[in-house]
Amino acid sequence: xxxxxxxxxxxxxxxxxxxxxxxxxxxxxxxxxxxxxxxxxxxxxxxxxxxxxxxxxxxxxxxxxxxxxxxxxxxxxxxxxxxxxxxxxxxxxxxxxxxxxxxxxxx
Amino acid sequence: xxxxxxxxxxxxxxxxxxxxxxxxxxxxxxxxxxxxxxxxxxxxxxxxxxxxxxxxxxxxxxxxxxxxxxxxxxxxxxxxxxxxxxxxxxxxxxxxxxxxxxxxxxxxxxxxxxxxxxxxxxxxxxxxxxxxxxxxxxxxxxxxxxxxxxxxxxxxxxxxxxxxxxxxxxxxxxxxxxxxxxxxxxxxxxxxxxxxxxxxxxxxxxxxxxxxxxxxxxxxxxxxxxxxxxxxxxxxxxxxxxxxxxxxxxxxxxxxxxxxxxxxxxxxxxxxxxxxxxxxxxxxxxxxxxxxxxxxxxxxxxxxxxxxxxxxxxxxxxxxxxxxxxxxxxxxxxxxxxxxxxxxxxxxxxxxxxxxxxxxxxxxxxxxxxxxxxxxxxxxxxxxxxxxxxxxxxxxxxxxxxxxxxxxxxxxxxxxxxxxxxxxxxxxxxxxxxxxxxxxxxxxxxxxxxxxxxxxxxxxxxxxxxxxxxxxxxxxxxxxxxxxxxxxxxxxxxxxxxxxxxxxxxxxxxxxxxxxxxxxxxxxxxxxxxxxxxxxxxxxxxxxxxxxxxxxxxxxxxxxxxxxxxxxxxxxxxxxxxxxxxxxxxxxxxxxxxxxxxxxxxxxxxxxxxxxxxxxxxxxxxxxxxxxxxxxxxxxxxxxxxxxxxxxxxxxxxxxxxxxxxxxxxxxxxxxxxxxxxxxxxxxxxxxxxxxxxxxxxxxxxxxxxxxxxxxxxxxxxxxxxxxxxxxxxxxxxxxxxxxxxxxxxxxxxxxxxxxxxxxxxxxxxxxxxxxxxxxxxxxxxxxxxxxxxxxxxxxxxxxxxxxxxxxxxxxxxxxxxxxxxxxxxxxxxxxxxxxxxxxxxxxxxxxxxxxxxxxxxxxxxxxxxxxxxxxxxxxxxx
Numbered sequence: 001x002x003x004x005x006x007x008x009x010x011x012x013x014x015x016x017x018x019x020x021x022x023x024x025x026x027x028x029x030x031x032x033x034x035x036x037x038x039x040x041x042x043x044x045x046x047x048x049x050x051x052x053x054x055x056x057x058x059x060x061x062x063x064x065x066x067x068x069x070x071x072x073x074x075x076x077x078x079x080x081x082x083x084x085x086x087x088x089x090x091x092x093x094x095x096x097x098x099x100x101x102x103x104x105x106x107x
Numbered sequence: 108x109x110x111x112x113x114x115x116x117x118x119x120x121x122x123x124x125x126x127x128x129x130x131x132x133x134x135x136x137x138x139x140x141x142x143x144x145x146x147x148x149x150x151x152x153x154x155x156x157x158x159x160x161x162x163x164x165x166x167x168x169x170x171x172x173x174x175x176x177x178x179x180x181x182x183x184x185x186x187x188x189x190x191x192x193x194x195x196x197x198x199x200x201x202x203x204x205x206x207x208x209x210x211x212x213x214x215x216x217x218x219x220x221x222x223x224x225x226x227x228x229x230x231x232x233x234x235x236x237x238x239x240x241x242x243x244x245x246x247x248x249x250x251x252x253x254x255x256x257x258x259x260x261x262x263x264x265x266x267x268x269x270x271x272x273x274x275x276x277x278x279x280x281x282x283x284x285x286x287x288x289x290x291x292x293x294x295x296x297x298x299x300x301x302x303x304x305x306x307x308x309x310x311x312x313x314x315x316x317x318x319x320x321x322x323x324x325x326x327x328x329x330x331x332x333x334x335x336x337x338x339x340x341x342x343x344x345x346x347x348x349x350x351x352x353x354x355x356x357x358x359x360x361x362x363x364x365x366x367x368x369x370x371x372x373x374x375x376x377x378x379x380x381x382x383x384x385x386x387x388x389x390x391x392x393x394x395x396x397x398x399x400x401x402x403x404x405x406x407x408x409x410x411x412x413x414x415x416x417x418x419x420x421x422x423x424x425x426x427x428x429x430x431x432x433x434x435x436x437x438x439x440x441x442x443x444x445x446x447x448x449x450x451x452x453x454x455x456x457x458x459x460x461x462x463x464x465x466x467x468x469x470x471x472x473x474x475x476x477x478x479x480x481x482x483x484x485x486x487x488x489x490x491x492x493x494x495x496x497x498x499x500x501x502x503x504x505x506x507x508x509x510x511x512x513x514x515x516x517x518x519x520x521x522x523x524x525x526x527x528x529x530x531x532x533x534x535x536x537x538x539x540x541x542x543x544x545x546x547x548x549x550x551x552x553x554x555x556x557x558x559x560x561x562x563x564x565x566x567x568x569x570x571x572x573x574x575x576x577x578x579x580x581x582x583x584x585x586x587x588x589x590x591x592x593x594x595x596x597x598x599x600x601x602x603x604x605x606x607x608x609x610x611x612x613x614x615x616x617x618x619x620x621x622x623x624x625x626x627x628x629x630x631x632x633x634x635x636x637x638x639x640x641x642x643x644x645x646x647x648x649x650x651x652x653x654x655x656x657x658x659x660x661x662x663x664x665x666x667x668x669x670x671x672x673x674x675x676x677x678x679x680x681x682x683x684x685x686x687x688x689x690x691x692x693x694x695x696x697x698x699x700x701x702x703x704x705x706x707x708x709x710x711x712x713x714x715x716x717x718x719x720x721x722x723x724x725x726x727x728x729x730x731x732x733x734x735x736x737x738x739x740x741x742x743x744x745x746x747x748x749x750x751x752x753x754x755x756x757x758x759x760x761x762x763x764x765x766x767x768x769x770x771x772x773x774x775x776x777x778x779x780x781x782x783x784x785x786x787x788x789x790x791x792x793x794x795x796x797x798x799x800x801x802x803x804x805x806x807x808x809x810x811x812x813x814x815x816x817x818x819x820x821x822x823x824x825x826x827x828x829x830x831x832x833x834x835x836x837x838x839x840x841x842x843x844x845x846x847x848x849x850x851x852x853x854x855x856x857x858x859x860x861x862x863x864x865x866x867x868x869x870x871x872x873x874x875x876x877x878x879x880x881x882x883x884x885x886x887x888x889x890x891x892x893x894x895x896x897x898x899x900x901x902x903x904x905x906x907x908x909x910x911x912x913x914x915x916x917x918x919x920x921x922x923x924x925x926x927x928x929x930x931x932x933x934x935x936x937x938x939x940x941x942x943x944x945x946x947x948x949x950x951x952x953x954x955x956x957x958x959x960x961x962x963x964x965x966x967x968x969x970x971x972x973x974x975x976x977x978x979x980x981x982x983x984x985x986x
Contacts, residue, residue, distance in 0.1 A: 027125075028132035044133055045120070045160020049167040055178050056170065062180035070128050072180040 007087045013038065014050045015084050018060065018074050025074045027051060059083050111137075111150075113157030120164040122171065124181040192497075193504060200505035210477060211509070214470045217874060218513035218555060221459075221466030223520030224867075226551035227528050228459045230521070231541045232452045235445050235534065241369050242440075243309030244398055249405035250443035251395040252436045255279075259388030261431075262301070262395070264422055271411030275397035276303035278372075281380055282807070284643045284839040286353040287341070291832040294641050294839040295337065295354075297378030298371075304379065305332075307398045308371060312363030314338075315348040322362075322381040329359040334377040335367040354380070355806075356643030356837070372444060396440060405439045412437055448534050451856050454936050455532060458609050458867045465605045465874045467558050471565040472598040472878055474506070476885050478566040479595075485570070499567045506563040507556065514555030518548040531863050569594055595882050596918060602878040603922020604929060606871035607959055611930040612937055613868035614951035615944060616861035622943035623854045629782035630678055631717030632846040634817030637677065637809050638662075638827045639841035644806045646837065651804050652732075654835045659709055661834040662812055665826050670813040672712030673799070677809045679853040682785040688767030688795070690754045695766070701753045703746075704784045704794040705768060707802045713745070713779065715811045716846075721748060723761035723777030732800040733771070742769060742801045743776045750793035751778050769802070787853045788942060807841070820845045857940040872958060875922075876966040883915045884970040894974060895982035908968075908975035915967020916960060923956050930955075 007015065017033040018025040031047040034040075051074055054060040059080035062072045076084070110118075114134060118126050133156060141149035171177065172194045204211040239245060249272075251257070262277045269275045281299030284292040302318035311317060312332060322330050331354060333341070341347060351358045359380065370376065372394075399405050416432040425431055478485070485498055525543040534541070640658060642651050655673055662671040676683040684705045693699040710726040713719070723745075730743040741764070751760035764774045773795075781791035812827060814820050824843040831840050851858060894907050934946040944951065 026132075027129055028136065032136075041155070043156050043159035043163065044129060045117070045156075045163040045167075047163075048121075048125075048129065048160075049163030052167050052178065053170070056174065056176045062178045064180050070131075072125055072128065072178065 006090065007083060010046065010050050011054060012084070012087055014047060014054065015059065015076065015080060018051075018076060019084075023065075023073070026071045030074070054080065111153060113153045116157045117160060117164075120161060120168065122168065122181075192500065196501045196504040197508060199501065200508050203505065204508065207477075210473060213877065214473055214509050215513045215516060217466045217469050217877070218509065218558060219516035219520055220870060220874075221463035222514055222517030222551050222555045222558065223524065224517075224870075225456075225459045225463045225554060226517065226547045227521040227525050227543075228452075228456050229550060230525060230543055230547045231529055231532055231534065232456050234541060235448050235452050240441055240444070241310070242371075244307065245309075245440060247399050247403075247405060248307060248309075248440040249397055249399055249408060249437040250440050251275075251397065252434065253431050254394045254443070255392055256431075257393040257395055259384050259393070260386065261419070261423065262393065263384060263386035263388075265415075265418065268418075269397055269411075270414040270418075271400055271403050271408055272397040273400050274303050274307050275395055276307045277301045277382075277384075277393045277395050278304060279382070279393045281378070281382070282641065282841070283355040283378060283380065284641055284837075286837075291836050292643070292839040294841045295378045296375045297331075297380060298376055299380050299382035301384060302381060304371070304396075305365075307396055309398075310365065310369055313366040314345060315361070315363035317363060318379075318381050323384050325383040325385055327381065327383060329354075329357050329381065330362045331359045331378055331380045332363040332365060333361055334365055335369070337377040338364040354378075354643075356645040397437070405437065408437045450936060450939050451532060451860050452534065454612070454860065454940075455863055455867075457933070457936065458612065458864055461605050461609050462867055462870055462874070463554070463558065465602050465871055465878075467562050468598050468602040468605070469874050469878045469881075470509070470559070471562040472595055472602070472881055474502075474562060475566045475569060475595050475598070476881060478502070478570065479885075495570065498570060499563075502563050502567055502570075503560070506559040510555040510559030511552070513559075514552035517555060518551040521547055521551055528863075531859055565594065565598065595885065599878045599882045599918050600922045600925065603875050603919050603959060603963065604926035606868075606875035607923050607926020607955060608930045608933055609864065609871040610868045610955035610958055611927070611952050612934055613861065613864040614954045615934055615937060615941060615946065615948055616857055616864055618944045618948060618951050619941045620854060620857050620861045623787060623857065626783070626787050628679060628787060628850065628853075629718070629780050630846070631813070632850045634814045634820045635716065635846035636812040636814065636820045636823045636827060637844050637846060637849060638812070638824070638831060639807070639809045639843070640673075640831055640835070641807045641839045641841045642835075643837065646806075648803060652800055654838065655709065655799065655804065655808070657834050658810060658831055658838070659711070661830045662810055662827055665812075665823055665830060667814050667816065667819045667823060668812055669815045670711050670715040671709075671810060672715035673709040673808055673810045674712050675707045675805055675808045676784075677811060677849075678716070678782050678784050679787060679849050686768040688754070688765050688773075691764040691766060691772070700767070701750070701793055703750055703768075704792060706784070706794060706796045707799050707804055708796050709799050712796075712811065715813045716782075717813070718779050718782060720745075720777045720779055722759065723775065725777055725779075726798050730776075730798050730801065738771060741772045741774045743798060744773045745777045745779055745796040746775050747779055747781045747784075747791070747794045749781050749791040750795055751775075753793050769797075773797075783853070787850075787855075811846070820847070855940075857942065860937075860940055868955075872962050875919075875959065876962045879915055879919060879963050879966040880969065882918065883911060883967040886914060887911055887970040887974040891974060891977075891982050895977075895979035899979040899983070904975040906975075908971045911971035911974055912964055912967045915963050915971070919960050919963025922963075923959050926959075927952055927956065 013034050014030060017030045017037075020037075021029050021033050027044060027048045030051065031042050031044050034047070035042055051060060051062075055062055055074070057079075058077060060074045061077050062074050064071060065073055114130055117133060118130055121129055133153070137149050137153050140152050242248065257277065259277075262275075266275065278298045278300040281297045283295050283297050285295050286292045300318070300323075302320055302323045305311065305317045313335065315332075318330065318332065321327055331352075333347075338347060341352075347361055348363070349360065351360050353359075365379075371379075399408065403411070412435050416435045420432045423431075489495075489498065522543055525541075525547075529541045640655075642654065646654075659671045659673055662668060682704065685702055686705055687700040688703050689695045689699045689701070708726075710728075710730075713725050725745060726743065733740055733742070744765075746760060754760070754765060755763055760775050760778055762775065764772050766772065779796075782794070783789065784792060784794050810827070810831075812820075812823060814823055824845070828840050828843050831838060894902075898904060898907065930952070931947050938946045
C-alpha cells in the first residue's frame with residue numbers, strides 16, 4: 001500500500017483541470033474548465049480554497065508568470081502527479097468487474 | 108460606479124495579495140454574463156458566487172493564519188494575511204495572561220460578576236419590562252379604577268354602554284377546590300369571569316371554545332377554561348374538552364384550553380370559570396377590563412371616564428368610602444398588571460448595571476496599570492516601527508480574550524444564580540415567567556465584549572496621549588515621580604462614587620426595613636403555624652362550621668400544640684370584608700356610621716394569637732349557635748379599641764349594642780387591643796370579631812396553631828396539613844406557613860429588595876476596595892525610590908504610611924462626595940419602598956460614607972505598610 005491519502009472529488013477535479021488548462025491554470029480559468037466539463041456551477045471561493053489547500057499539501061505549486069505578474073498560475077508538482085495517478089488507479093481497481101454499460105441499462 | 112456589494116464581500120474575504128486578480132476575473136465574467144443573459148441573471152450569478160465562496164475563503168484565511176502557509180507565488184507580493192496578526196496577538200495575549208494569573212483572575216472574576224449579575228437580572232426583568240403581554244389586543248386594553256370593588260348590578264347596567272369601549276369584561280378571584288377521584292381536594296388558583304374576557308384580550312383558546320353569551324347567566328351549565336399547564340397536569344389529551352370535573356363541589360364542564368404562555372391576570376392563575384351574573388347582585392369585589400373603541404388610546408380616556416362617572420352618579424348612590432364617582436381613571440393594562448413591580452426590578456437592574464460599571468472601571472484601572480508597567484516594552488516596539496494601531500490592536504485582543512472568558516464565566520454564574528435571584532426579587536407570581544434561557548448567555552457574552560471594548564479605550568487613550576518614546580528614558584532612570592497616574596486616580600474616584608450609589612441605596616432600605624420590623628402588629632408572631640383551608644363554595648353553611656370545628660379538634664390533638672383558632676381572615680393579609688355600622692340609639696345617618704373590618708373567628712382564636720381582652724370578656728361556651736331564622740337573639744361581638752373609640756367615644760363600649768351588616772342586633776362583650784388587621788403600616792382601623800357559629804363562614808379561612816415551644820411552629824406544619832386532609836378531605840389546604848413568614852411578607856418588597864441591594868452593596872464595596880488597593884499599590888511602587896531616599900535621610904517610616912493612607916482616603920473622599928450627589932438624585936427610584944425614612948436620609952448616607960472611607964483606608968493601608976517598613980538600602984540597591 002502507498003502512503004497517499006485519497007483525493008476528494010473536488011480536489012481531483014481541480015488537479016485534472018489544472019492539467020487540462022496547461023500554461024494558463026489560474027483560479028478563474030480552472031473554475032470555468034470544471035464548469036464546462038461537469039456542467040455544474042461552482043463558486044470561485046470553493047475552487048480557490050481547494051487550489052490553495054492543494055498547494056499547502058505540496059500537490060500544486062504556484063508562481064506568477066513573467067508575462068502577467070498579476071496572475072497566480074498553478075502547475076502540478078511531482079507529488080501532485082503521483083497522487084492523481086494513484087487516485088486514478090484506485091478508481092480503476094474499484095471498477096474492475098463492473099460494466100458501466102449495464103448500469104445504464106438497468107436504470 | 109460603485110463596486111457591487113457581492114464584489115466587496117469577495118474582496119473582504121480574499122487574501123490581500125490575490126484579491127485584485129480574482130475580483131477582476133469575477134467582474135469580467137459578470138460583465139460577460141450581463142451582455143449574454145441580461146442584468147438580472149448577472150446579478151443572481153454574482154451573489155451566488157460571493158455567498159457560496161464565503162465558507163471556502165474563510166477556511167482558507169484561517170488555515171493560512173494558523174499554519175503560516177504562504178504560497179510561493181506571493182513571495183514578492185507585500186500584504187499577506189490579515190488574520191495572521193490577530194492570531195499572533197491572541198497567542199501573545201494568552202501567554203501574557205497566563206504569566207500574570209493574579210491580574211487575569213481578578214479581571215475575569217470582577218467582570219464575570221458584573222456581567223453574570225446583569226444578565227440574570229435582565230432575564231428576570233425582561234418579562235416584566237420588555238416582553239409584550241401575551242394578548243393580541245394588549246395595546247388597546249385598559250383597566251378601570253376601583254379595581255376589586257365593582258358589583259354585578261353596576262356591571263349589568265353599564266354592559267354594552269361603557270363610553271369609549273367596544274367591550275368590557277368583569278372578573279373576580281375564584282380559586283377552586285378540585286377533587287379528582289379519591290385524592291384529597293387541592294386548590295387551583297383561578298378567576299371567575301364574564302364571557303367577554305378572552306375576547307377583550309384578543310386570545311382564543313388553543314383547544315375547544317371561548318366562553319360565549321349565555322355561559323355567564325344564572326342557571327347556565329357551569330363551564331371552565333384551563334391553562335395549558337393545568338391541562339397537561341390533568342392528562343393533556345384532546346378528549347379533556349367536554350369532560351366534567353368536581354370543582355368547588357359543582358360538576359363543571361371543561362370547554363377550552365388556553366395556549367401555552369397565556370396568563371391573566373398573573374401567571375399563577377390556571378383556571379377561568381364562567382361566573383353567573385345576577386343583574387341585581389350587589390356582590391362586590393369585581394375588577395373591570397375593557398377593549399377600547401377603534402381609534403381610542405387607553406392612556407388618554409379622560410373624557411370617556413367623565414361620562415362614565417356621570418352615568419354612575421345618575422344611577423347609583425355611594426357612601427363616602429368607596430365613592431366610584433371620585434378619583435376615577437382608566438389606564439393601559441400593562442401599567443396596571445406590571446406597574447407595581449417596575450420600581451423594584453428597575454432599582455435592581457440599575458444596581459446591577461452600576462456593579463458592571465464598577466467592574467469595568469476596575470478592570471480598566473488594572474489594565475492601565477499593566478500598560479504602564481509595560482511602557483518600556485511598548486516604547487521599544489514603537490521605536491522598532493510598530494504603529495499605534497498595531498499596539499492598540501494588541502490591547503484590544505487581550506481585552507477581547509478577557510471579555511470572552513469573563514462572558515463565559517458570567518453566563519455560568521447567571522445560570523447558577525438565576526433561581527436564587529428570582530426568589531429574592533419581589534415579583535410575586537412572575538417568578539414563574541422568569542426562565543433562564545440561552546439568549547441570556549448570549550446577552551452576557553455581548554455585554555462582556557462591549558464592556559471590554561469600552562475598558563480598552565482607557566489604556567489605549569493613555570498610550571495615544573503619552574509619547575511612548577519618552578518612556579524609554581523614564582525606564583532607564585527609574586522615573587522619580589514616575590508617570591502621572593491621573594487617569595488611574597480618576598477611575599478610582601469614579602469607582603468609589605458608583606459604590607457610594609449602591610451602598611447608600613442599601614443603607615436606605617436597611618433603615619426602612621428596620622423601621623417596619625419595629626412596628627408592633629398587636630399579635631404574637633413567634634411560635635404560630637398557619638394552615639390555609641379552603642372549602643368548596645357550595646358546601647352547606649352549618650356543615651362547613653362543623654367541619655371547621657372538626658379540623659380544630661384534630662389540630663389540637665397534635666403533639667406540642669397549645670391553642671388552635673380559626674378565622675376567615677387573619678391579620679397582616681390585607682383588608683378583606685368590611686361594612687358600615689352605627690351605634691344603637693343613633694339615627695344611622697351617614698355621619699353616625701363607621702366602617703369596620705368584619706372578622707369571623709373560632710372561640711380560641713384570640714388565645715392562639717396571644718390577644719388579650721382589654722375589658723369585658725372573650726368568646727366562651729355561653730355564646731351559643733344561632734339557629735334558623737331566630738331574630739330575637741343577639742350576636743356576641745368582640746371589637747377592637749379603634750372600634751370602641753369611634754362608635755362610643757369616651758364611654759365603656761362593653762355591653763353596648765350596634766347595627767349594620769348582619770340583620771341581628773349585635774352586642775359588644777369585650778374589647779381587645781388594635782391589631783394590624785390589613786397591613787403593617789395602617790393606622791389603627793375599627794374591627795369587629797364574630798363567633799363562627801353565630802355568623803357566616805365564607806369558603807376561605809385559616810387555622811392558627813400556637814405551639815408550646817416557639818421553635819416547633821415550622822415542625823408542626825406538615826402534620827397539620829395531613830391532619831386537615833384526613834378529617835376534612837372536602838377541604839383543600841391552600842398553603843401552610845408561619846406567622847413569622849406572614850410578617851416578613853407584610854414588611855413587603857422592601858425586605859427582599861434590601862437583601863438583594865445589601866448583597867450588591869457588599870460586592871460594590873469589595874470591588875471598590877480592590878480598585879483602591881490596586882491604585883495605591885501602584886502609587887506606592889512608583890514613588891518607592893523617592894521615599895527610600897527620604898527615609899535614608901531620616902524621615903520616619905510612619906510618616907510614609909500616613910502619607911500613603913491619606914492619599915487613599917482623599918481618593919475615597921472625593922468619590923464619596925461625588926457619589927452622594929448622584930445618590931441624592933437616584934435614590935428617588937426607591938422612594939416607593941421607603942417607610943419612615945426620606946430618600947436623602949442623612950443617617951443612611953453617613954453610614955454609607957463611613958463604610959466607604961473605612962474600606963478606602965483599609966485598602967490603602969496594606970501597600971502603605973509595605974512602603975513604610977521596607978529597608979531603604981534594599982530599594983536603592985534594586986534601582
